[in-house]
Amino acid sequence: MEHYDITIHEARALLGSRQISATELTESVLGRINSVEPQVQAYVTLTEDVAREAAAAADQALAAGATASLTGVPMQIKDVMSTKGIRTTCSSRMLENFVPLYDATVVERLYAQGPVLMGKGNMDEFAMGSSTENSAFHPTHNPWGLDRVPGGSSGGSAAAVAAGECLFALGSDTGGSxxxxxxxxxxxxxxxxxxLVSxxxxxxxxxxxxxIGPLTKDVEDSALVLNAIAGHDPRDSTSIPGERPDYTKALTGDIKGLRLGIPKEYFGDDLDPAVDAALRQGIKTLEDAGATVEECSLPLTSYALAVYYIIAPSECSTNLSRFDGVKYGFSAGDAxxxxxxxxxxxxxxxxxxxxxRxxxxxxxxxAGYYDAYYLKxxxxxxxIKQEFDEAFQRFDALITPTTPTTAFRIGEKANDPVSMYKSDVLTIPxxxxxxxxxxxxxxxxxGLPIGMQVMGKALSEETILNIAYTYQQATDWHAKRPSGLG
Amino acid sequence: MPLTREEVVNLAAIYHIQLSEEEVARMQDEMANILEQFESLSQLDTDGVEPTSHAVPLATVMRKDEPVPSYPHDAVMGNAPDTEGEFFQVRTVLED
Known part of the structure; x- marks a missing residue:
């Protein structure tokens, strides 16, 4: 296996025992980026110089016995998170030349663990979209089928991890992104x-x-990155106070006796039969590992899409009103x-x-529509929240498909907003x-991947990570890598 | 039923965004198609139901009122499209 294909925990072992250097690992990923990026186009900005410097610093730190959890590990950050001195575009013309004065808290927290920034990930403009076709710069291609979308809006992040253009990425998720x-x-x-995360x-x-959350090659890596980014932040007034646990300690591989609910509304007529079959097999695997499985119902599921496409555009219309062409970003000069x-x-x-939106x-x-739409x-x-609360009184977690189909073709839904919105129907609730x-x-x-979701009640990351970890101990879907790139 | 041209133009004016004639025409149809998807919500009885603006309960967060260093003025102004001296520069606000 090439170095660029390894996981974070494999890299930690190899770096810690000095079998490879951080510079070798970074050069392997840079070489991979050189060969596949013309096809995949997962990045908006590449930061080779920053990466080489960080790798050299990581090698020095490793020589001095560094124990930070991500020392020397190549990563990508979705271009919606501020990086000091490195342009942050949101894949929009509006911020094409915007260079932040500070790092996002998650970036600060990651840097404290010593990773190597390879660059900023392509995305749907301002994270609005489900295919990364809404990037103002270029679409990203799915490494498993280059004529397919990688999904969105964190499509550049997912594609980069899948293609070996980084070992992990940070994305953001508003309706499934x-x-x-x-x-x-x-x-x-x-x-x-x-x-949980600032x-x-x-x-x-x-x-x-x-x-904000991690995109990784497996669940163990997910817990490692979550450890680095989770924590209370006084600069985010919605940040939950208190300490966070060590999420890697939750990965025991023992789910005996856990109660799993299978909400039937997520297995409706629109579900691709191949996705349905893969999910049934996945649920069987969890049952074989000792969990109890029972069908349940969340009758309001079909209403969630409408709720989302009222709340999200309402909030975005107020958030984006900051772009006025005066303080920063693009400004039309002809007015x-x-x-x-x-x-x-x-x-x-x-x-x-x-x-x-x-x-x-x-x-x-x-005025006149507020009550009928937003308040409603x-x-x-x-x-919907009450419905989930009730479900979590009976179940430790819910298992559903992530998407109704595998990756659709680039261009297939680009001119049909309603059809594009419906591709988020299972992630939005x-x-x-x-x-x-x-x-x-x-x-x-x-040849195209299928995803399974494990949902838990608020702050039950340890439970859902352990269920997903146990699943990956019994299967090897996560270990597959796309071939034929480069 | 498509939105009227006037409705779309009025919304664009509220938001202070310019739309081309072609965009207005497209928005009339697209917005109507999307709004139609929202109609299903009216089937649900929500009388007496409290609205939820945040899924995780939040209290107003207070912090100590202590001065902290800000970002350097010229660095902040460095991202501005148009400046004069220490100030942002904009076009005429009030006409004669």
Whole structure:
């Protein structure tokens, strides 16, 4: 196996015993990026110089006996998180040349563990999309089928991990933007509980839904990265106070007696039969490992999509009103008045999907429609939350497919917003109720990966990580790597 | 039913975003298609249900009112599209 294909925990063993150096590992990943990036296009910005410097520093630290958990490990950060001195674009013309003055808290926390930044990940503009086709710069291609989307909005992150262009990546998940691309690219993606990880320095899309999490090659790596990024942050007022546990300690491989619910609404008519079959097999594997399995019902599931596509655009329309062409970012130079500058800046700086959501949000929040749309959505959110609360009184976790189908073709849904929105139907409820959820690879159909979600109640990361870990101990879907690249 | 041209133009004006005629026409249809998907919510009885704005209960967070160093002025202004001296520069706000 090539160095770029290894996991973080494998790299730690090899680096710690000095069988490879951080520089060798980084050069292996840089070489991989050189050969596959023209096909995959997972990055917006590459930071080779930063990476080589960090690798050299990591080698010095290792020689001095460094024990930080990610020393010398190559990573990618989705381009929605601020990196001091490194441009942070959100894959938007609006921020094409924006260079932050500070690091996001997650970036600070990661740097404290000594990893090597390879660059910033491509994404749907301002994290709005499910295919990474909404990047203002270029689409990203799925490493398992280059004519397929990698999912979105963290498509560059998932594709980079799958293709060996980094050992792990950080993504953000507002309606499935970590888990859906993880499923479509055959990697492991974790959306933590809302508030577990600081969002300071994350460019806001929908503030009551956004959460940062890792995309990795397996669950053990997911726990390692979560250890690094989770923690209370006084700079994020939604950050949950208190200490975080060591998540790697939860990975016992013992799930005997755990009660797993299988909500039947996630296995509806729109589910691809191959996805259904892979999930049934996955559930059987968990049952064989000692969990008890029982079908259950979450009748409000089908309403979650409408709730999401009211709340998220409403919040985004207020968050994105900060882009006025005055303080930072793009500014239209051809306007006669200040108001016209703002109108022209947004006209030229935002892409079609961002404009669509701004307009929807403005509609849902406007006088006369507020009660019928926004307030109604918040009330249904309460009902959906009650439904999950009740389910978690009976079950330790819920098991569902991550996506209704495998990766669709680039261009297939690009001109049909409603059809694109529906590809998020199985990931969205988790964000609405703020609970943690992990997607792990559980099979293939015609060479394309399938993902399985494990959902738990708020702050039950240890439980869902252990279930997913136990699953990966019994299967090898997560160990498969795409061939034929480069 | 598509939104009227006037509705879309009015929303764009509220948000201070310029849309081309082509964008307005497309938005009339697309927004109507999306709004149609929202109609299902009206089937649910939500009388007496409290709205949830955040899934995780949040209290107002207070911090000590202590001065901390800010970012250097010229570094902050370095990201501004147009400046004059220490200030952001904008086009005419009030016309004669």
């Amino acid at each position: 970590i888990r859906q691309p993880a499923a479509l690219c055959g990697v492991t993606g974790l959306k933590p509980t809302y508030g 969002r300071f320095g994350l460019v806001a899309f929908a503030s009551s839904l956004d959460q 006669a008045t200040a108001w016209e500058t703002q109108e022209r800046t947004r006209a030229l700086g935002f892409g079609p999907e961002v404009k669509r 701004i307009m929807l949000g403005t509609y849902a929040l406007s 959505a918040l009330k249904v959110r309460t009902l 988790v964000n609405i109720v703020g609970i943690p959820c992990i997607s792990v690879p559980c099979g293939f159909s015609e």
